[in-house]
Amino acid sequence: MAKALYIAEKPSVAQEFAKALKLEMRNHNGYKEGETAVVTWCVGHLVTMSYPEVYDEKYKKWSLETLPFLPEEFLYEVIPSAKNQYEIVSQLLNREDVDTIYVCTDSGREGEYIYRLVEQMSGVKDKGKQRKRVWIDSQTEEEILRGIREAKDLSEYDNLSDSAYLRAKEDYLMGINFSRLLTLKYGNTLANYLHERYTVISVGRVMTCVQGMVVRREREIREFVKTPFYRVFSSMAIEGTGIESEWKAVEGSKFYQSPKLYKDNGFLQKEDAGAFIAGLTGNTEFTENENGQSSQQTEGTQAVVEKIEKKKEQKKPPLLYNLAELQNDCSKFFKISPDETLRIVQELYEKKLVTYPRTDARVLSTAVSKEITKNIKGLQNIPGVRAYAEEIIANKSYQGLAKTRYVNDKQITDHYAIIPTGQGFGAMKSLKPLSVKVYEVITRRFLAIFYPPAVYQKVALTSAIEGEKFFSNFKVLADPGYLKVMDYSFFKKKLEEKPEEDADSGLCDTELLERISAMKKGTQLPVKSLYIKEGETSPPKRYNSGSIILAMENAGQLIEDEELRAQIKGSGIGTSATRAEILKKLVANKYLALNKKTQIITPTLLGEMIYDVVNASIRPLLNPDLTASWEKGLTYVAEGSITTEEYMVKLENFIKRRTDVVLNLRNQYALRGSFDHAAAYYKKGKTKGKEKDNEKV
Structure with missing residues (x-):
């Protein structure tokens, strides 16, 4: 009876294919075999390019006379440590009862290369066997079966093989x-x-x-040469509450485009900053605090409200993770190397918890978006995110996903973004704590896209002292939207432990924002003090x-x-x-x-x-x-x-x-x-x- 041969990249992946086929299979040295199918595996690369000395002994000694080395035909050889498994795979490829070969190595350029080298060395290409390519995005049973069912002729991947x-x-x-x-x-x-x-x-x-x-x-x-500069601030009183406002040399200022400034908000010399304040108040006396900050208490000085701008600002959920973005966040969150992140997410992939990790895409395909409820429903089994998954299902927030920026077939080459599969939870008990945290990062990023943007209410206040403009910005979080999903369990309440992008500047309480919003143009605000803050330019x-x-x-x-x-x-x-x-x-x-x-x-x-x-x-x-x-x-x-x-x-x-x-x-x-x-x-x-x-x- 003719049999199909399935070749995976690793033994663990081969195991998942064998399970998905649901056949009675006996274990052999380096492969599994049933009545209609054989499943085997590589162990990463089995074949490699030969060193120059294999072409000619003269290349063994490094010499300028033998450069450049550009062979007309490249030589390949079996990696000695992988020789046993290569022999097993090669023999199976050439077995007469094997009429169909399913290539199940990783779905990408390197996975293609791993198989093609074995095929080349085994001499199976011209023996009339049918060769099919299985291309999958996760190792769940349904995805494996879909990949087998929709497998294309291997020749359709010849260009990918050539590039490899x-x-x-x-x-x-x-x-x-x-x-x-x-x-x-x-x-x-x-x-x-x-x-x-x-x-x-x-x-x-x-x-x-x-x-x-x-x-x-x-x-x-x-x-890099640091440039010191000196910014001028005012402290104004609004119904007993002090607010800080920064001076900028906008058009109409005495110092507009002045060579004495660094950009438009800082003097190059502290003396000039002091003289500027003295010009506003008529007072030349300053005091210095323990930090060396010069300030001047002002009596009778008033700031006049010139403009109040109110607007709402939306912050959309970020795009999904590709490998680079995940490696960057894990470096920030957990101080681990990209290599360690890849090892962890590969483990999550092999345990069916997440989709294929080696991807550059940060979006989903249209086809996946249509069946995304499977992924979401599965996450109802995770206590930490159960409430969010249930809310998404109850509100049907997944409807219309295909029309959002999170789905774009044109931005996908080999694989879509890294997302949780909604399966494989039985393996979570065997995960190390760090792996669980990485899984949480991927999961929360995924669930966030089904929530609305975070909404901030913002107010920009422009005031003037003696015609010189001072600027303040205030905002409150009006609606957390997706941000409520991003409450990572591994961050404590301490602000310094939060990711940088979550530490929003300019946040104030709602009461103060309402008071500022209620002010009218021409309102006079008492100036409690004017002071100088020293800063300096930063190197890369x-x-x-x-x-x-x-x-x-x-x-x-x-x-x-x-x-x-x-x-x-x-x-x-x-x-x-x-x-x-x-x-x-x-x-x-x-x-x-x-x-x-x-x-x-x-x-x-x-x-x-x-x-x-x-x-x-x-x-x-x-x-x-x-x-x-x-x-x-x-x-x-x-x-x-x-x-x-x-x-x-x-x-x-x-x-x-x-x-x-x-x-x-x-x-x-x-x-x-x-x-x-x-x-x-x-x-x-x-x-x-x-x-x-x-x-x-």
């Missing part, structure tokens, strides 16, 4: 050629400077670009493990060329599946330092030196525009817009051209000045301050 092969070839060729090239050219220079026996310079298409982002940010911070913030992932996803924002920025929109640097691993590798290579407590990322001295080497030799590797445009090219291949031949010609020409440039450079000695400049920030005498300032490990 090209991605691997690109990383392989750039990594091998440029790492060998720069190590041979500059390795001794670095080793001598660092007093090491040798130094290998490891570079890559994506990781070197990310390294460059971190180094550039660190140098921006070092070179260092990346943390979450914000660097977002920066990689939104690489287009770092690109100045408008046309290219539009061209690569949606590609970014790396993919949702690889970004966490790239960051992990940079830390493992000791090119970047990650403070585990704060998740702040800074470069190491070695990382800065390699940055200088790359900047002086293959500068495009540091630029987001090049890296993102390569990623966009892979997308074009997956879409069928360009051919693999076109892509490879471009890639090989780039490698040849850049190799030739580096071979002709003679700039090793000149780099010493750059090394000295960077090393000054890593001297032992500065270690304590450096750790405090840069938050290094």
Whole structure:
């Protein structure tokens, strides 16, 4: 009897497919078999690209004479540690009684690549077997069965397969050629400077670009010169309550566009701020409090109400989570790395609790939106969010979801956003506390989209003292809307433990807002005091493990060329599946330092030196525009817009051209000045301050 063979990416996933098929199956070494079906699995990658020395023994020794290395045909080999499972899968693929193959590896570029390599090595492609691709968004039984039922012919994914092969070839060729090239050219220079026996310079298409982002940010911070400025405030009385109002040099002010100001609300010199206040009151005497804040008590000074603007402001629920957004929030909430977040959400996926995690989309598909009640009803089993799920069902808030901004088929490539499945609750007892918290974050974000926006009542007050304008803004939360869903169980009442975006500024009580709203133009308010607040400009913030992932996803924002920025929109640097691993590798290579407590990322001295080497030799590797445009090219291949031949010609020409440039450079000695400049920030005498300032490990 002919049988169908199901090939999953991991044993745990294969187990779920076997359950969904509802067949009596016997366990064998590396697979399960029933009367009409066989289920087996890979263990991640079973096949990999061969090292250069497999092509020719001469490549074993690193030499400039053998560069660039550009094979006409690429060689592949079975990974030694995975040989046993490969043999099992290969034999099953070639069994005569297997007439249909269901490819059930992860639904994405890498999952496609894992299977295609096995198929290529096994020689099964031309044996007349029917090959079908199962594409699923969760591991629930109904989704698995839908995926099998709607499986398309594998050939429909050939373009995706081509882009996967090209991605691997690109990383392989750039990594091998440029790492060998720069190590041979500059390795001794670095080793001598660092007093090491040798130094290998490891570079890559994506990781070197990310390294460059971190180094550039660190140098921006070092070179930043703080500018002090002095803002002027008034304290006015409204029926016994004091309110603060800030002066701004708007049109009509004596200081409008004055060179004495920083922007429009601060004097560059404290003396000028004091003279300005004295001009308003006729009093030149000031007092200073313990914080050094200069103030002047004012008697008889009046502010005149010039304008009161009232409006309602709506704050909509945020879009759903993709992997990058989730990694960023988990870095902020729990101080965990993107790699750890991915591990947790992958576990939640494999336990059927959430949908596929390696996604760039933050919206749902139209098809999913039509059946979303299944997900919501399931959440009635979770005590912490039961009330919200019940309210959504009772009010039928899910109706019309397809017409909202949370559903957009055009914004989905492989998978929709990460949401709870509404199933798998039996596995929650086995979850660690942190995993439960991550699940809660995903669940609350999902439920929030079925609630109305939060509504704020806002009042903007403009007053004048001697013709100079002072501004105050007040608001109250009139209707919490979706915000009531975002009451995370893991945050206490302490404000500092709340996420930054939840700490709304300018909030006041309803009574005060009503009093301010009731005032009329021309109302005079007694001024209790005028005072000066000293501030200073701030340097850019260092990346943390979450914000660097977002920066990689939104690489287009770092690109100045408008046309290219539009061209690569949606590609970014790396993919949702690889970004966490790239960051992990940079830390493992000791090119970047990650403070585990704060998740702040800074470069190491070695990382800065390699940055200088790359900047002086293959500068495009540091630029987001090049890296993102390569990623966009892979997308074009997956879409069928360009051919693999076109892509490879471009890639090989780039490698040849850049190799030739580096071979002709003679700039090793000149780099010493750059090394000295960077090393000054890593001297032992500065270690304590450096750790405090840069938050290094």
